[in-house]
Amino acid sequence: MGRKILLDKINIPGIKTYEVYRANGGYASVEKALKTLTPDEVTEEVKTSGLRGRGGAGFPMGLKWSFIDKKSGKPRHLVCNADESEPGTFKDRFLMEYIPHLLIEGMITSSYALGANLSYIYIRGEYMWVYKILEKAIKEAYAAGWLGKNILGTDFSLDLHVHCGAGAYICGEETALIESLEGKRGNPRIKPPFPAVSGLWANPTVVNNVESISAVPWIVMNSGEEYAKIGIGRSTGTKLISASGHIKNPGVYEIELGLSVEEFMNSDEYLGGMMNERPLKALVPGGSSVPILPANLIYKTAAGEDRLMTYESLSDGGFATGSMLGSGGFIVYNDTACIVRNTWNFSRFYHHESCGQCTPCREGTGWLEKVLHRIEHGHGRMEDIDLLWDIQSKIEGNTICPLGDAASWPVAAAIRHFREEFEYHIRFPERIKNRDHFVNEPFEKVRNLV
Amino acid sequence: MKVTIDGQEIEVEPGTTILQAARMIGGDLVPPAMCYYSKLKGSGGKCRCCLVEVSKGSDADPRPMPKLMASCVTGCMDGMEVNSTASPRVEEARKSVTEFLLINHPLDCPVCDQAGECDLQNLSFQHGKSETRFIEEKRTFEPEDIGDKIQLHMNRCILCQRCVQVADQLTDGRVHGVMNRGDHAQISTCISTAIDNEFSGNMIDVCPVGALTDKTFRFKSRVWFNKPYNAHRNCDKCCGKTTVWMFGDEIQRVTARKDEYHEVEDFICNTCRFDKKDVKDWVIEGPRKFEKFSVINRNKYAIHPPKVEIQTEDQILLGREQDMKKISMVDVPLKTNGNSKS
Numbered sequence: 001m002g003r004k005i006l007l008d009k010i011n012i013p014g015i016k017t018y019e020v021y022r023a024n025g026g027y028a029s030v031e032k033a034l035k036t037l038t039p040d041e042v043t044e045e046v047k048t049s050g051l052r053g054r055g056g057a058g059f060p061m062g063l064k065w066s067f068i069d070k071k072s073g074k075p076r077h078l079v080c081n082a083d084e085s086e087p088g089t090f091k092d093r094f095l096m097e098y099i100p101h102l103l104i105e106g107m108i109t110s111s112y113a114l115g116a117n118l119s120y121i122y123i124r125g126e127y128m129w130v131y132k133i134l135e136k137a138i139k140e141a142y143a144a145g146w147l148g149k150n151i152l153g154t155d156f157s158l159d160l161h162v163h164c165g166a167g168a169y170i171c172g173e174e175t176a177l178i179e180s181l182e183g184k185r186g187n188p189r190i191k192p193p194f195p196a197v198s199g200l201w202a203n204p205t206v207v208n209n210v211e212s213i214s215a216v217p218w219i220v221m222n223s224g225e226e227y228a229k230i231g232i233g234r235s236t237g238t239k240l241i242s243a244s245g246h247i248k249n250p251g252v253y254e255i256e257l258g259l260s261v262e263e264f265m266n267s268d269e270y271l272g273g274m275m276n277e278r279p280l281k282a283l284v285p286g287g288s289s290v291p292i293l294p295a296n297l298i299y300k301t302a303a304g305e306d307r308l309m310t311y312e313s314l315s316d317g318g319f320a321t322g323s324m325l326g327s328g329g330f331i332v333y334n335d336t337a338c339i340v341r342n343t344w345n346f347s348r349f350y351h352h353e354s355c356g357q358c359t360p361c362r363e364g365t366g367w368l369e370k371v372l373h374r375i376e377h378g379h380g381r382m383e384d385i386d387l388l389w390d391i392q393s394k395i396e397g398n399t400i401c402p403l404g405d406a407a408s409w410p411v412a413a414a415i416r417h418f419r420e421e422f423e424y425h426i427r428f429p430e431r432i433k434n435r436d437h438f439v440n441e442p443f444e445k446v447r448n449l450v
Numbered sequence: 451m452k453v454t455i456d457g458q459e460i461e462v463e464p465g466t467t468i469l470q471a472a473r474m475i476g477g478d479l480v481p482p483a484m485c486y487y488s489k490l491k492g493s494g495g496k497c498r499c500c501l502v503e504v505s506k507g508s509d510a511d512p513r514p515m516p517k518l519m520a521s522c523v524t525g526c527m528d529g530m531e532v533n534s535t536a537s538p539r540v541e542e543a544r545k546s547v548t549e550f551l552l553i554n555h556p557l558d559c560p561v562c563d564q565a566g567e568c569d570l571q572n573l574s575f576q577h578g579k580s581e582t583r584f585i586e587e588k589r590t591f592e593p594e595d596i597g598d599k600i601q602l603h604m605n606r607c608i609l610c611q612r613c614v615q616v617a618d619q620l621t622d623g624r625v626h627g628v629m630n631r632g633d634h635a636q637i638s639t640c641i642s643t644a645i646d647n648e649f650s651g652n653m654i655d656v657c658p659v660g661a662l663t664d665k666t667f668r669f670k671s672r673v674w675f676n677k678p679y680n681a682h683r684n685c686d687k688c689c690g691k692t693t694v695w696m697f698g699d700e701i702q703r704v705t706a707r708k709d710e711y712h713e714v715e716d717f718i719c720n721t722c723r724f725d726k727k728d729v730k731d732w733v734i735e736g737p738r739k740f741e742k743f744s745v746i747n748r749n750k751y752a753i754h755p756p757k758v759e760i761q762t763e764d765q766i767l768l769g770r771e772q773d774m775k776k777i778s779m780v781d782v783p784l785k786t787n788g789n790s791k792s
Contacts, residue, residue: 168631170631185627185628190494190495190520190523351632351633352631352632353631353632354631354632354633355631355632355635356609356628356630356631356632356633356634356635357496357609357611358495358496358497358498359496359497359498359499359547359550359551359608360498360546360547360550362550362609362632362633362635363550363551363553363554363633364550365632365633366554366589366632366633367550367553367584367586370586371586374586387583394543394546394549394550397517397518398498398501398517398518398543398546398547399498400495400496400520
C-alpha cells in the first residue's frame, strides 16, 4: 500500500465541509507557514521536495516559483489552473469535488510563499457544479478567517476568487488562461515575456496545477526532504492517475512515483487487470496528447528494463519507443479497440479546440482530422499515411503554444506503432464500415491480410 | 549590439527584432511576413512565415535555440547568429506554412481585386508548390456585408488579425473582431453591423490578402492596368499623402503610400480614400515607384515600346500600295462557280 498524501483523508465522511476538514488537521500548514516560516523558507521547502508540475509538462515547481519577479515592486498573483480538459484526465475534478479545502489551504500557503495578495482559481466552464462547491468552500474559509485581511493576525492578506472559464481546452495553456482571466479571447501569448515576469495584468504571475498546489500543505507540514524520500530519482512524491478504458477498476488513484506499470495495471489494489480478461493492445499513459504505446512497450522499455510510473521511465527511448507521464490520464485499450478511430477521435478534439491564432495548428489540425475521417470511413488512399506523417511533422515545433505539438504527437505515435492498422483500413474499406469492426474479429486475427 | 544574419553582420539597437534587423540589411534574406506590421502594436507571431533558425543565442549564451523562432517577435541579442534563407530547415518550414495557408484559401486570384499586390501570392510564388495535396472540401463561410465601402471575403482571410489591431489602435469603438475558434475562426462584426468610422478604410491597406477590398474599386480594373501616382491634398483629418490609381484620366482608387514591405507610410482617412475621386481634388506629384519585381511595373507608362524605324517614304508608299492590293485583291482572278457566265 503506497503512501497517500492528497487522498489520505478522502474517506472521512463530510470532509467537504470546513468543520470536518479543520477537525482533521486542516489548515495547519497555513498556521505553520504564517507563524513560523518566512516566504522564502516555504519556497525553499518546495524546492527541496523536488515536486514537479502535475499539469503535464513536469517542470519543477520550486524553480518556477523562484523565477517570479520580486524586485519590480508590482503586485504578484498566483493562479491555479483548474482548466482540466485533457481527454482522459479527471484527477483535479476529483480533488476539488471531494476535498475542496485542501486546494484552498494550498492556495493560501503558496500565495504566502510568493507574496501574492490576490489569487485566482481558473476552473473550466464544464465544471459548473465543482465551481459551486469551491465557492461554498471559499465562503467558509472567509468566515473562519483563513482568507481576507490580516490572516491569523499577521500582516499577510489574501483574496481568493474562483473564475469560471467558458469551456476551452486552450485556456489550460497558462498564457491563454491569463488572457481569458483578463476578459479577453483565450489566445496564447507569445513568449517571452514569461508570466513570471509579466503575466496577469502585466504583473508577475505563477500558474500552477490543482494537484501541485494541493501537495504544498503536506510539504510544509512534513518538510520537503520527507517528500523527496517518496519516489525515484527526479520523480518525487505521489501522483494522481485517472485511469480509464478497458480495465476492471477505472477511477482516480494516488500512487507513489516509481511503481511499476505492470503492478499498477494488474494488482487488485489498483486497476485489477484487463476487463473481461481480453489481451492488452495499447496504452496512453498521460492524457490524449502523449504518444500511444503498443503492448510490447508497456511493461518493458525498449532496453528491456521494467517500465515504471515516473517521468523518466515513461519517456525512456524518446518518442520512438517511449511516451510521457503527462497529466496522468491513463487510458488502456484492449484488442477490440480501433487505433485509427481513436486517433481520429483525438484529432477531432484538437481540431475543435485549436484557437486559430497561428497557421500550422489552425490549418493543420483541420487537415489531419479530415484525412483521418476519410481513412476511418473507408475512403482512404495509401499515400494518406505518409501525408498524415508529413502534416504532423510540419505542425510540431512550429506553433506558438504546445497545443500544436499535442495535436501532432498522438498521430505520429499511432502511425509509428500501428501503421498496419491504417493500411488495413485503406485496403479493406468494406470490412470497417461497421463501427465495432474489431470486436468480433480483433486486428491480431486479421493482421495477415495486410 | 551585433547580429549576424546569413553571414552578414549589422549593428542594431537593443530591442530590435530579428526581422527588423534583416530589413535593415535588406535583400533576399528578409523573411516574409504576413501578420507582422511595424506600425501596429502587438502584431506578429501568428502566421509563422517568418520563422528563422537561431544557430547561436548570444555571446553570453551561445547555445542554439532548439525551435525555429518567429523573427518578428524575437529580440536580437548581442552576438546572435541567425540563419534565414541559408538554412534548409527554415526553407522547409516556410514551404509548409505556405501550404497550410493555401489549403483553405479559395485560390480565386483571377477574380480577386488584390491580385498583383497580394502578399500571399508573392509567398506562394517564392515558397509554394504548383500542385496541392489537399483533396478535402475547403472550409467556407457565409458572406457577410460590413458596409457600403469595404468588401469582406472571409474565405480568403488568413487571420493575421491586422485589421482588428487597426480598429483597436486607430479608431474608437471597435465593432469587429475574431469570432469562433480554430479553422472556423472568422473576422466578423457582431450581428452584421456596418464598420463605419473615419479610419476604417485602413483595414483594406493592411490586409495582406484579398479578404478586405475597396468596394468603390471592385472589379473596375486589375491593379497592373492602373497607373499609380503619388498625390496629396490638404486634409484636416489625415496627412493627405496618398497614391492615386489612374485609368486614363479617371482616378479609380486611392490608397495610402506603401513601402517595399507593403506597409503604409501613413494611415489615411476615409474621405481621402473613398470620396475624392476627382483629379481636381489632388496635386499629382509623380509616378509611384514599386519594387523591381512587382507586377504593377508591367503597366503601360513605365515600359516604352521600342520605336519602329522605317527608312524612306517611298517604301511606306510601296507598302501601302501592296497592302491596298492585297486587301482589295485586284490581282487575284475572281473565282466563279459553274453557273456564272463571266
